[in-house]
Amino acid sequence: MRDCGAGGSGKMALFWRIWTAVILVNLVVLTLFVGLATLQFDSINSGLVGERLVVLAGRTAAPFQAAAKIGLPLSSVRNADALLERARQTDDAILAIHVFDAAGRVVHSTDTPAPAALPPEALAARTAAAGASWHSETEGGFLSGIDITARGGVTTGGILIVYPGGGNVTRVRAMGAELALAAIAVLLAAAGLSAVLLRLGLDRQIRMFEAVDGAIADFERGAWRSAAAAAADPVPADGASADGTAELRQLLDAAESRYRATGRAIAATREVGE
């Protein structure tokens, strides 16, 4: 490829400019995709954990529910610690399971010592759920809970499961990194493919531009040769019409001739004036 311009503006400059624009747009799209997909993964993953914990909370609540139905306070369930421990053992990662009363005070827990009351985030999520089972993701991890109701539908308390969130964060970051890597690989492949497609698709425009550039270069060569030969007008075109640039070359020659003729006329007039 012949480079005929200063400052690196060669004949392929048009191609490279469009290629850069296309790659930039592709980069933006893939970046957005990776971002959206990672957010969606976070949502899927925490949803899966939350749904499981809600089911576990429901199962754990069943014996307490039975006690509440016959009017016993939750704090009076004798084998509560064993029931909670059995539930906790279904997943080693569970941090704690609490049974709380209607005021949010913890009455049984797998933690020793048991906390006095539910954390504020859990209270807020429980209030928002308005009696339904609920799941919330906080900075400290996942919180899942379910209410325990006595006869007549009166809420007497509930079960709260605390699950670590660190593993989820790590998984989401790993997913983001994996998708970013895939996107980089695809972007590189797309860069190659787009180079081929653009080269083929813009062939007509690139050839046209090359012909224009060639005609201008020929004209410039003619101009400096005419200066060396002290010719009055630029040296005419040699074969420029073959690539369809005859009109351009004729215009260049005619404009140059007219410029030189006008310049000579001004010089002559100036001499007369002096």
Added chain:
Amino acid sequence: MTVSSGRIDRDRLRGRLTLMLATLVTASVLAVGFAAVSAFNRAVEPELANRTRLIVTIIRAEIQRALELGIPIDAVAGLDRYLDRSLEQFAEVDRITIATAAGKPVALVERAGAPSLMAQTGLGEVISVRRTTFNLPILHGNRLVAEITVEISPLFVQTRLRDVFLDVLVLALIATLVALELALAVTISSVGKPLDRVFRLLGEQRAGDFRHRIRPGGLGGLGRTAARLNDHAEDLAVRLAAIPVALRDTIDARIAATRPLRLHLSDFNDIRLALFLFSVATEIAAAFLPLYARAASRPGWLGPDLAAAAPLVLYLVAVAALSPFGGALARRFGARRLFLASVPPTALALMAMGFSSSLVEITLWRGVMAVFYATATIACQEYTIRAAGGQAGARPVGAFIAVVYGGVFCGSALGGLVAGRFGIDAAFVTGAVIALLSGLLGAAAMRGRAGDRAGASQPETPRPAAATRGLGGRLVALLLGIAVPMNAATAIFIWYLTPLMLSATGSGPAEIARVVMLYYLSVVLFGPMVTRLADGRPGPVSLVVTGALGSGAALLSLSLWSGFWAVAVAVAGLGLGHTLIRAPLYALALRITGGPGPGIDALRLIERIGAIIGLAASAVLLGLIGAEASLRLLGLAVLAGVAVYVIVELAGRSRRA
């Protein structure tokens, strides 16, 4: 190939670039999409295992309790019902089977559903989406009595990724359009316009006119030639100044007395990118505005349907109020100044809408935005028509409409996507930022003389004398029979009823946006072809009539079926019908009136008034007769309009014959 004529064949270039970019962006997105599904499957496997273990543990505990009570495994009552409940709790589970140790099935529940496209095409295999099975034995004492088998759906992740995929496909379409506009802008600014400028100056200098310069720049030799020709003019001007004034007239050439003036050549492509981004910005709320307005606090006497329509009505009123003066404003102040002055208030109005909490605020700011939307787009339209000069036909207006609708398409889709993911505030802020960007691009690109005040510089080509012709019967029939029903249908069905109807079927902002964008997609895909057809053998009249009939049929199709897909098909059909109408309609109006002027201003005004009346009637009728009957009436009105137009057109032809 000749360099001088046609220079860059923009239609052909646009077609090629569209195909290439669509292929490239879609292929990239699909490739990363498949990688994502595969990675998701692997990543959720441990959690799916935890969930399945929990299911089988719970089921086993229940069955073992029955066994401990002495009930045989094949006599446990209500087992199927119990397993059904478990199936409901875990969406990923396809089938739960309990079989005796001898392999005889005791209970089996499974999820009903047709195999997905991914399963049918075998793509699931390609991206490693496999069915996973978990088994757990049931023991009674030391004896194995049964086995629980849980099968996990191989399409679980795929279904959870559906929304992301749809969002990304929309994103890919937007990106293709943006990439196309960028690639065209790069090609035209690097080669097309510099070549046009060089040819113009060469022509002048060959004829002995050295009074002008051109903007330096352009790739390679073009930049050098521009510099050389500019220097010719400047050199001669300096040399001429050195000779006595009395002798200057003896020179057989026109030379600048001072520094040569720079030529500002205009081209429609000057405004292309700015107009595209401006349209994106102003339509950012198209998919969710009625819902946003309906949910805002409002006066007690105002019903929810009217509240949803209020911002649209004020928008149309404001646009209609500006329409008769927009053209005159553009001619008085110049298209460039009018456009640039319209951008900051538009961005402000978008931001303010995002932070509004009451219907009054939302409606007011929408009205403010409408005023400046009208001035900005009319400025661009005037620029286009002036830049096209004497070029008649649908091409300049068709190109203008294609760019506006490309922007509207991207704006409605992008707005829905951003609102669905990040909230409505974020969508409005995005719109405001894009509006400001369009202003920056407009300031850089709208330098042509078509952007100057009328009379401030000599027009590039004289306007046809017929531009001042009044409204004739054909124009009135065209406006009332075609333009008014078309705009009423857009306002009523696309802007107002589609969001409400889809929201009622459970669709969110992103899904509504995907359906609304189908309307605009037609213009983007088929607009250039329609423009060629309008200038070619079929002509604008047949296209306008076909489009009107098609749009009427699309509206009436909703009487035959209903639901999400019915609305989506009707939206696409209406989009296709209106694509056939829009550019030919303007070409016809320009042909009848002779060019921009009172006739075109009247077209803009009557279009908006039709939309306002239609929208107001629809908001009232919605409460009385419902959406379906309203749309049926609208469809009949469209068909009646086209009948009136055809009669007037035929009568006019027979008189002329």
